[in-house]
Amino acid sequence: MSETPRERHVETSLLRPAAVDGAITPPIHPASTFAARDAAELRELATRPRERRFYTRYGNPTHEHAEAIVAELEGAGTARVFSSGMAAISTTVLALCAPGDHVVAQNVHYAGTLSLLQKLAPRMGIDVTFADQADTAALTGAIGARTALVVLETPSNPMLAITDLRAVSEAAHAAGARVLVDNTLASPINQRPLAFGADLVVHSATKYLGGHSDLTAGVVCGPPDELGEIWDLSLTLGGVLSAFDAWLLQRGLRTLAVRVARQNATAQALAELLEGHPAVRAVHYPGLRSHPQHALAAAQMDGFGGLLSFELGGGVAAASALAERLELFDLAPSLGGVHSLIVPPAAMLAGVLDEQALEAGGAAPGLLRIAVGLEHPDDLAADLRAALDAAAA
Ligand SMILES: Cc1ncc(COP(=O)(O)O)c(C=O)c1O
Numbered sequence: 333m334s335e336t337p338r339e340r341h342v343e344t345s346l347l348r349p350a351a352v353d354g355a356i357t358p359p360i361h362p363a364s365t366f367a368a369r370d371a372a373e374l375r376e377l378a379t380r381p382r383e384r385r386f387y388t389r390y391g392n393p394t395h396e397h398a399e400a401i402v403a404e405l406e407g408a409g410t411a412r413v414f415s416s417g418m419a420a421i422s423t424t425v426l427a428l429c430a431p432g433d434h435v436v437a438q439n440v441h442y443a444g445t446l447s448l449l450q451k452l453a454p455r456m457g458i459d460v461t462f463a464d465q466a467d468t469a470a471l472t473g474a475i476g477a478r479t480a481l482v483v484l485e486t487p488s489n490p491m492l493a494i495t496d497l498r499a500v501s502e503a504a505h506a507a508g509a510r511v512l513v514d515n516t517l518a519s520p521i522n523q524r525p526l527a528f529g530a531d532l533v534v535h536s537a538t539k540y541l542g543g544h545s546d547l548t549a550g551v552v553c554g555p556p557d558e559l560g561e562i563w564d565l566s567l568t569l570g571g572v573l574s575a576f577d578a579w580l581l582q583r584g585l586r587t588l589a590v591r592v593a594r595q596n597a598t599a600q601a602l603a604e605l606l607e608g609h610p611a612v613r614a615v616h617y618p619g620l621r622s623h624p625q626h627a628l629a630a631a632q633m634d635g636f637g638g639l640l641s642f643e644l645g646g647g648v649a650a651a652s653a654l655a656e657r658l659e660l661f662d663l664a665p666s667l668g669g670v671h672s673l674i675v676p677p678a679a680m681l682a683g684v685l686d687e688q689a690l691e692a693g694g695a696a697p698g699l700l701r702i703a704v705g706l707e708h709p710d711d712l713a714a715d716l717r718a719a720l721d722a723a724a725a
Pocket residue numbers: 416417418419442444485489514516517535536537538548549550666
């Protein structure tokens with residue numbers, strides 16, 4: 333008799349996809365449409381809810397390969413991929429809210445999410461209350477009888493503030509509201525919001541899930557009944573992921589656990605280096621004991637992630653000069669890929685966010701945000717130390 337298989341580690345299960353026709357990696361299905369055997373089957377496919385073998389805007393086998401992996405990682409019943417993180421977020425928010433509904437969100441979200449909640453939602457008759465995510469009482473206090481949805485994102489970008497997922501989910505559910513968490517920055521290796529009571533999780537799969545800065549994608553995960561309305565609206569809004577990007581996504585996911593473990597360790601080492609350097613005024617990383625919410629982060633995260641930020645005196649000019657001096661950190665937006673990236677948020681977002689939003693996000697003029705890649709940590713540390721020493725000289 334064969335033994336019951338042991339529960340495997342995530343690194344292993346990510347590499348054990350069901351083989352298709354003996355092939356060790358799944359094929360790409362570029363087809364935009366699928367043939368029925370006869371007219372009766374065509375009618376059935378056209379009318380069956382959420383049919384995935386009809387037309388690629390409805391679903392595609394290559395989408396399903398990626399969706400199955402992300403759903404399992406998040407501990408969710410199901411997942412649906414989109415053409416970008418913003419397609420996933422906007423379709424989800426609009427599917428879950430009707431005119432007259434109230435939404436609670438954080439003061440700080442990804443700029444595209446903020447724009448959706450500040451500009452588009454009010455035009456659809458949805459009003460939104462924003463609260464400080466680090467102030468759990470303010471966030472839960474904003475939830476009322478009309479609240480349909482609470483939108484969370486933790487850690488925040490670029491200040492790495494933490495939201496108490498369990499406390500906010502409990503308050504939301506007590507008021508009959510759903511909780512949607514953008515889990516992009518943590519990745520499901522470091523944080524699984526559904527285990528803390530959230531109803532739905534979204535990702536910009538462009539970041540850690542894809543992991544190589546070579547695709548743009550989004551994904552929403554949750555129970556099949558919750559995803560139904562989102563699936564229906566996605567057919568109208570049409571943010572369909574290309575089959576090629578879906579294939580790249582499933583490929584990138586195979587190494588997610590290994591990449592994130594290394595990025596966690598490198599980010600921690602760089603955060604500690606920065607904290608000890610005289611040119612640095614402050615470091616923001618939830619893995620540091622000095623982070624004001626370190627205990628909360630440790631309670632709900634298995635790792636603290638690959639993103640950190642730090643402040644220099646000397647404002648935007650000093651931040652920009654340091655970023656330009658670095659050799660191993662590309663001056664580029666985004667995060668979660670194999671290459672280390674750096675941005676001075678105040679300089680970068682000056683044209684995108686108004687001054688108030690920048691201040692609310694805590695982006696001091698001398699702030700720099702690092703997204704750690706997979707280069708050797710000693711090389712990254714040496715590059716950073718040399719640039720900081722030059723700045724201090
Ligand atoms: C936290 C977070 N959510 C959502 C998005 C939007 O994702 P995309 O660029 O894939 O549309 C981003 C992009 O930077 C992000 O950082």
